């Protein structure tokens with residue numbers, strides 16, 4: 001078994017064990033080589049980058065998608081999950097969820113539902129809207145959704161789910177993809193069989209989060225579970241998902257599962273540069289310079305301004321209260337910032353909060369303006385941060401309430 005070391009974005013040494021191939025982080029020897037496949041084709045859709053933004057309902061809305069696209073490296077983004085029926089009824093909230101801009105491409109719309117005709121008709125609406133793909137949610141654990149046979153309940157009945165998906169595939173010519181977990185619980189790991197059935201009815205890709213529905217976000221991501229899905233559907237690109245917060249975690253997932261690409265949710269909030277970092281590393285074996293503190297502040301400001309453009313200043317600020325703490329998570333002590341940001345009502349006030357935070361944060365910096373080691377947060381790494389890590393890895397945070405819903 002091979003292994004490799006790398007510094008993470010806050011300068012800590014990471015150790016990565018690899019099962020199938022030893023990759024040594026040596027930019028000279030890797031310069032000019034292409035150790036990883038960095039593009040992927042999904043049905044008739046060619047994607048230059050095999051790095052996907054995972055939908056995080058309420059977070060990966062249009063402003064965040066625009067931000068990560070401006071920074072670069074991301075392939076396909078997906079909307080938050082949209083109720084198929086609400087889309088057909090042109091419900092105001094559903095239409096807001098599928099709001100997009102020319103810069104926000106390629107974009108898949110994720111739908112959920114359990115009524116075949118509603119799912120088919122919603123897919124047609126999505127195709128007519130010029131979107132790149134339809135993604136069907138099979139991972140949502142919200143009881144309200146599961147009770148009617150949607151979300152992760154779809155993983156329990158392979159035949160009915162395959163029949164529903166076949167109807168959607170036949171209704172549109174854009175790619176249809178499915179996003180699932182490994183199964184309902186540890187004794188019902190249905191993802192490999194379900195993926196096979198979905199491949200047979202013509203889906204173009206499967207995205208699999210390496211946990212069961214029962215697990216919520218507890219425990220590590222099961223890379224072997226993802227690998228079993230990859231092996232079950234050799235004809236289909238399988239996109240691995242869960243806990244990827246660094247380029248090396250992405251490399252580990254690609255290496256150990258054989259997946260065709262990686263989808264990242266929470267890691268993109270810790271670090272919106274993550275796609276660029278992974279893309280660079282996969283293409284050239286080079287670890288980019290980590291974004292500076294000022295870069296992070298700038299990205300946060302840009303995100304807020306996009307929120308104000310898309311939702312209006314007041315509504316954008318209200319929503320940004322829960323988003324902003326993610327941006328500062330890797331900047332050391334943040335309680336002063338987090339306390340104030342919960343009162344955010346305007347763009348002007350944001351600048352005041354930011355300036356005050358920078359002044360307050362100065363006490364944790366050294367003479368070169370770098371965060372002193374003892375204030376550095378433990379790297380968020382989940383299962384990917386192994387022995388040799390400086391400090392124990394922090395669990396990757398889940399937005400409040402999300403465990404109940406996802």
Ligand SMILES: Cc1cc2nc3c(=O)[nH]c(=O)nc-3n(C[C@H](O)[C@H](O)[C@H](O)COP(=O)(O)O)c2cc1C
Nearest residue numbers: 054055056057080081209242243264265266402406
């Ligand atoms: C707050 C939150 C909202 C989510 N919303 C969605 C969603 O709308 N559709 C979906 O398929 N998955 C959703 N997920 C699951 C994520 O897409 C992803 O599978 C999961 O967070 C694991 O990836 P990560 O470790 O990179 O975040 C959500 C997760 C969270 C934490």
